Amino acid sequence: MNQMMANGTQTHTLSALVANKPGVLARIAQVFARRGFNIDSLVVSPTRDGNFSRMTMTALGDPSGLDQIIKQVNKLVDVIHCSDLTDQNIVVKELMLIKMRIEAELRTEVLQVAEHFGARSVDLTDESLTMMITGNSDKLDAYVELCKKYNIIELVRTGKVVMARGPKET
Amino acid sequence: MSKNEISGGEAIVRALENEGVEYLFGISGGSVIPIFDAIVTTKTKIKMVLTRHEQGATHMADGYARATGKPGVVLVTSGPGATNALTGMMTAHMDSVPMVVMTGQSIRPMLGKDAFQEADIFGMAMPVVKHSYLVRETNDIPRIFHEAFHISASGRPGPVLIDIPKDVSAGVCSQDARADMDLPGYKPQVPPDHEAIMQMAEALSKSRRPVLLVGHGALISGAAAQVRAFAEKMNAPVMTTFLGKGAFPETHALSLGWPGMHGTAYANKALCECDLVMSIGCRFDDRILGRQDLFCQKAVKLHVDIDPAEIGKMIQPDVHCVGDAREVIEELTKHVGRLNTEEWVEHLANYKKNFPLKYRKTGGLKMQHVIDELYRMTQGRAVVVTDVGQHQMWAGQFYRTDYPDNWISSGGAGTMGFGVPAAVGAQFGRPNDLVVCISGDGGFQMMNQELTTAVIHKLPIKFFVMNNHYLGMVRQWQELFYEDRKSGVDLEGNPDFVKMAEAYGMKGFNLKRPGDVKRILKKALDYNEGPCLVNAEVEKTDNVFPMVPAGKPLEDMLIARPRHKLDKPTGST
């Protein structure tokens, strides 16, 4: 789930609870950009209480650099809290839509592969088939790998969303 | 407007009154006319100081804030007015100075449409402010202003921007609009961790060669008395950082002055030899560390800071305590006793004797001489405001600071042009204190238009132009590290500063010979009719020492100009 690179850098999953106000995303993005970190995926959505949003970000980098970023993000007035959930006990899920150009005779085969991964078809035309799959990122990667032998027209992934396991809040 | 309503401009003036604002520094313009108008219609007691440049307004507010501890307040127009204020916001941000900057903005329906004088100042200022607002509803004014002042002054202070579209300030605000703060994510201060305090006491008790490194944070927290009691109880030597000057008396027997690039030799030597270094509100700036990975390698490191993001940013401490310096030190003092430091204190006293700050008393006029004499003639009691460059370093060295809030200098940003307006702001804040401003000929010309403000308000500031006809600090680097190839540093064509003062309606004095220093200083200090200026024609090519070349470890400090060639510095500027 978290890939460890040779040089000690690692993909981190950060979660932030923020005030739902204009500019908050820009402020957080600036903290990352200034220190040369790229946000690889980002999901923002309002929480149960519409005054707040939950942001889930993944970023690749060395842990000490990210640690400083988390402190700077926590310092932002509009951020309630931000933490690194990488090695925590969490549920991580991602959703992907993948559209392929499939000839009629291959359809069954494609659907069989899909069944194996728990993917479902969400759109079907004479020329194309669109599948939806959810799960952890490794599973999505593996599915894409298998689909590559078909004609992928496009694919889109939501990025990770996470939640702490058990009764504790994320 | 119904009875229960006031204009947005009036709501702003009221909000400022509620925060106890005395002065607004700024310049008018189309998008802030409703606010300027409300200053008249409300007959408020708040005084509007019309500056001559928006950057000047921000540094004035900054000087006022550093001299008083209260937020300085700025009011400027949109577009160029707002962008002119950016340098001042950055300067205040780097040095944790409380400031509230109001900028006018285009009307809401025009936002993002390149309207006349529309600038996305909210976006531009983001990295240089503690927080910012774009006011979207007139009824939000009371809350936003209340929050802005609170954020600006609490915890680790900083500038807060309030961008106000003209149709918001011209709109109507209900008298019932609430000012209650809504800041669930803002935790400016936490109570100190008792466990950490006990660990610090333990580490201190084992130390034979401790130093306290006391920063601007101690001044902001008002911890000077606590720091002194703490140091005296332990008999521990103290160095105050360049911005911490005044947090512990520099004339105290335990004081080592300030460390770092142009600090005292004995402070730097103490850092090289100590077995424990304790930062109290100092952020381990790169100018103090020298080479980061070699800083105090063998010493135990303790760090007290109100800002958790400073812990481990530059230096990984062995023990840290997040909290307000005064609270932490007060508590910690209860748990420490006198340390076994006799030998260490004596050792450092020898360093103080053998490596004093000094300058040649022969030859031409020297800035050091002027500053040294000024220090003596003012009994070290002046509020000293500086610009940026060689004169700044010498002012820091030779004007010793014994009192909190008496030293005002742009440290983190090193903003040339800061001195003149900051001195004006400081004098507004401290009308009964002597304010002197020490500028270089370069930086003076970046903001000299604010002399007008000093003249209009008859502020009795003593402005010194340390005139070496060079951008001296850069010239020094070129001499030392670039084989004296001067490039872009010659200030040939300087105006006659005394005539310039006179043109502004000020008294001006020329100071050319070492033998005249006392006489001219006396004249300037005795001058009683508003501001005056001393143009000191000083040696053109003197250099500031000690010096730790940027990026070198403190051990490589140069006490005087070396004969051998120096490598180009690798550290940041």
Ligand SMILES: Cc1ncc(C[n+]2csc(CCOP(=O)(O)OP(=O)(O)O)c2C)c(N)n1
């Ligand atoms: C706004 C700004 N521009 C450029 C610099 C770079 N700089 C640092 S010191 C210095 C020279 C300052 O010259 P002067 O004001 O004459 O003071 P001196 O060093 O001669 O005492 C310069 C150009 C700066 N710090 N700030």
Ligand SMILES: [Mg+2]
């Ligand atoms: Mg100069």
